[in-house]
Amino acid sequence: MLIKREKIIFAHQAKSAGTTLVHMFRKSYGKKNVLRDKDREHLMTPLNLAVWRLWEALRMNKRGRYRVIHGHFRAEKYRRYFPDAFYMTFYRHPVERLASHYFYWLRTPHLAESNPLARWLHEKSPDIVEFAQRLHSRDNQLLYVKYFWPDDFDFIGITEMYDDSLSLLNECLPDLCTEVKPKTSAF
Numbered sequence: 471m472l473i474k475r476e477k478i479i480f481a482h483q484a485k486s487a488g489t490t491l492v493h494m495f496r497k498s499y500g501k502k503n504v505l506r507d508k509d510r511e512h513l514m515t516p517l518n519l520a521v522w523r524l525w526e527a528l529r530m531n532k533r534g535r536y537r538v539i540h541g542h543f544r545a546e547k548y549r550r551y552f553p554d555a556f557y558m559t560f561y562r563h564p565v566e567r568l569a570s571h572y573f574y575w576l577r578t579p580h581l582a583e584s585n586p587l588a589r590w591l592h593e594k595s596p597d598i599v600e601f602a603q604r605l606h607s608r609d610n611q612l613l614y615v616k617y618f619w620p621d622d623f624d625f626i627g628i629t630e631m632y633d634d635s636l637s638l639l640n641e642c643l644p645d646l647c648t649e650v651k652p653k654t655s656a657f
Contacts, residue, residue: 477555478643479548480540483618485570486562487629488540495538498647505533507541545622556642559618562629572601 478495482488495504530551533539539548545557562570575581575588582589591601620626625642627635640648 476537477552478538479545479552479555479557480538481545481557481559481618482540482542483559483561484542485567485574486560487627487632488560492540494646494648495540498645499537503537505536505539507539507543556625557623558625558639559623560627560629560635566630568602568605569598572598
């Protein structure tokens, strides 16, 4: 199952073990070879979006020097530029993910400064059911979740089966140092 590819594209779904994986990439390949990217398309007007996409295309050449590109973005963003890269993500059960988001935002109040939904959570103190209803009604808050189709990836890990997934990932990427342990939390 060894996959020898020079570039790894990791589309990080929020609350799905991504931070731990990024630490593994940095330890394995060096911090300077790991680039964090984030889509901002959902925040833009059509004109700004067109300009931003042009700017992104111009910057792709510079991104070629990184071994790993990770972040909250759609994997298809990089297919045109890096068709032979190793594309990966981790999925998490939606209820687990929702609970993780809820409790994470509760214990990180500084996020309310830049995130309207986190601000609402801290101002109104809803229970988790109200949070889920609000999150569902404001689907645009987590827009990137919609774009994680299984066909886009060479590898998909399952957060609830983290150890098994990591073992399989290590078969694909044997030079990945998996000694980094995930942070523990209530969710």
